[in-house]
Amino acid sequence: MGKTLLSTHGLKAFYGDAQALFGIDFHLDEGEVVAIIGANGAGKSTLLKSLTGLVAVPAPAVCLHGQPIGGLPPGEIVRRGLAMVPEGRRLFPSLSVEENLRMGALAGRQGPWTLERLFQMFPILKEKRRNPSGALSGGQQQMVAIGRALMSNPQILLCDELSLGLAPIVIREIYAALPTFTAEGLTVVVVEQDVSLAQQVSQRVVCLQEGVVSLEGRSNALTREQISEAYFGLSTAEAH
Numbered sequence: 375m376g377k378t379l380l381s382t383h384g385l386k387a388f389y390g391d392a393q394a395l396f397g398i399d400f401h402l403d404e405g406e407v408v409a410i411i412g413a414n415g416a417g418k419s420t421l422l423k424s425l426t427g428l429v430a431v432p433a434p435a436v437c438l439h440g441q442p443i444g445g446l447p448p449g450e451i452v453r454r455g456l457a458m459v460p461e462g463r464r465l466f467p468s469l470s471v472e473e474n475l476r477m478g479a480l481a482g483r484q485g486p487w488t489l490e491r492l493f494q495m496f497p498i499l500k501e502k503r504r505n506p507s508g509a510l511s512g513g514q515q516q517m518v519a520i521g522r523a524l525m526s527n528p529q530i531l532l533c534d535e536l537s538l539g540l541a542p543i544v545i546r547e548i549y550a551a552l553p554t555f556t557a558e559g560l561t562v563v564v565v566e567q568d569v570s571l572a573q574q575v576s577q578r579v580v581c582l583q584e585g586v587v588s589l590e591g592r593s594n595a596l597t598r599e600q601i602s603e604a605y606f607g608l609s610t611a612e613a614h
């Protein structure tokens with residue numbers, strides 16, 4: 375595995391007075407796919423938002439290539455190579471597929487990801503390039519959201535619940551694109567509610583529980599019991 379690209383150090387995050395993260399030490403090595411799992415409200419989205427400047431955190435709490443980036447404006451963080459596919463996709467529904475994709479390039483960098491490259495990967499988007507994105511199916515909209523993030527040519531792609539509301543066959547199709555991203559040198563984080571899927575698509579799993587890391591390990595080495603305990607705070611035996 376490559377060297378550490380991104381790291382957090384005792385990361386705490388707040389919404390007003392309410393604390394959501396309680397000292398997260400997280401790291402991301404070059405080229406890996408890491409899955410973040412955890413129950414509703416565990417802090418998964420808050421972690422991603424803290425990395426991308428959407429939730430303000432102290433500068434030294436998040437480092438990219440060893441440089442503090444915590445609390446930088448989101449646009450600056452995109453320029454430094456982090457891009458997020460947000461939960462719920464957050465497209466501009468009245469804008470066309472192509473316009474949504476081009477938005478992603480505005481704050482970004484030069485690199486391998488162009489409109490043509492995305493259209494090769496997701497040919498349906500080429501077919502529908504002039505359609506309003508709001509008229510697409512959920513899976514196609516997710517492809518647009520991924521494509522928009524890739525258009526900024528990130529080093530790190532953070533994906534928040536790609537599978538939300540999608541049929542299993544569509545989810546498989548979306549996740550099948552991950553190896554193409556890593557082959558281009560991308561490092562990927564996926565937040566995923568489906569634990570088996572999270573294990574299948576990643577090399578490493580990090581489980582959050584109530585704002586702390588409750589488990590971390592190789593995806594193929596963690597047992598159901600370990601995950602169950604880390605996820606719910608109960609062992610399987612206790613849960614039944």
Ligand SMILES: Nc1ncnc2c1ncn2[C@@H]1O[C@H](COP(=O)(O)OP(=O)(O)OP(=O)(O)O)[C@@H](O)[C@H]1O
Pocket residue numbers: 389392393394412413414415416417418419420421
């Ligand atoms: N905008 C907000 N204002 C106040 N509290 C928030 C806000 N967003 C999240 N929280 C709280 O922060 C905690 C972590 O939420 P977060 O959305 O990060 O969890 P999550 O693991 O992503 O859950 P989910 O799977 O439901 O998206 C929860 O207690 C949640 O209620």
